[in-house]
Amino acid sequence: MCEYSLIGYMCGRKKEHKKTGYCIFHCDKEEFEPDEIEELKNRFWEEFEEQENNKEDKFDFIGFKFPDKISFKKIEFKKPVYFRGATFSGDTSFDSATFTKEAYFSGATFSNEAYFGGATFTKEAYFKRATFSNEAIFVDATFSGDTSFVDATFTKEADFRNVTFTKEAYFKRATFSNEAYFGGATFLNSVKFIGDENKHLSNLEMDYNKHLKKESVSNELKKIFDEKGFHLSDNVVSGNYFTPQNFTPWN
Numbered sequence: 001m002c003e004y005s006l007i008g009y010m011c012g013r014k015k016e017h018k019k020t021g022y023c024i025f026h027c028d029k030e031e032f033e034p035d036e037i038e039e040l041k042n043r044f045w046e047e048f049e050e051q052e053n054n055k056e057d058k059f060d061f062i063g064f065k066f067p068d069k070i071s072f073k074k075i076e077f078k079k080p081v082y083f084r085g086a087t088f089s090g091d092t093s094f095d096s097a098t099f100t101k102e103a104y105f106s107g108a109t110f111s112n113e114a115y116f117g118g119a120t121f122t123k124e125a126y127f128k129r130a131t132f133s134n135e136a137i138f139v140d141a142t143f144s145g146d147t148s149f150v151d152a153t154f155t156k157e158a159d160f161r162n163v164t165f166t167k168e169a170y171f172k173r174a175t176f177s178n179e180a181y182f183g184g185a186t187f188l189n190s191v192k193f194i195g196d197e198n199k200h201l202s203n204l205e206m207d208y209n210k211h212l213k214k215e216s217v218s219n220e221l222k223k224i225f226d227e228k229g230f231h232l233s234d235n236v237v238s239g240n241y242f243t244p245q246n247f248t249p250w251n
């Protein structure tokens with residue numbers, strides 16, 4: 001049996017790699033031959049189809065390792081989907097994907113571009129402790145359930161332009177090392193970026209418990225940032241205000 005485990009989770013799939021003791025999806029081989037990549041992809045989509053049609057009430061891709069680019073463009077995930085702890089090493093696209101149930105990306109790692117443009121998250125979306133080592137693009141995405149980017153790390157640009165957050169959006173202790181764009185984003189409930197008391201971004205908490213119009217959110221953000229001594233260019237929350245020094249560590 002595959003020896004991969006994560007808190008409260010054991011893989012249990014057939015062991016295929018003697019050296020690592022893992023199944024094909026948890027194999028942590030560094031180098032893959034093109035035909036191995038091809039095989040892995042085919043196997044993954046077989047697995048996807050199997051899970052889509054089986055009796056389980058979820059997609060279990062926990063800790064899966066995707067060594068190459070992968071696209072879930074326009075795919076509808078009809079069950080809760082667990083990508084908890086998954087590793088996406090190539091460009092990853094969830095372009096216009098629909099998550100009909102909960103989406104769990106907690107602890108996932110995206111080493112290359114992570115594209116969630118136009119994606120629809122119908123229920124809760126969890127990106128806690130997710131690591132985006134390259135661009136993270138969520139442009140035009142819709143989050144209809146509570147959304148968490150708590151402790152997420154954005155090394156390059158984080159683009160949340162025109163995103164709609166219908167419920168709570170948590171960005172507590174998120175680290176933005178580069179530009180973070182929230183222009184045109186709509187927060188219909190509350191958005192929380194809690195800052196560090198000891199730094200000049202003191203306890204910055206943007207808590208909108210009211211409905212904000214799409215056009216007004218940038219100005220609202222601007223106002224709040226202005227009050228805290230921050231300056232935003234139009235429709236842009238500039239990365240300088242979200243440096244790790246400003247945002248971490250917190251208690």
Ligand SMILES: [Zn+2]
Nearest residue numbers: 002011023026
């Ligand atoms: Zn496994």
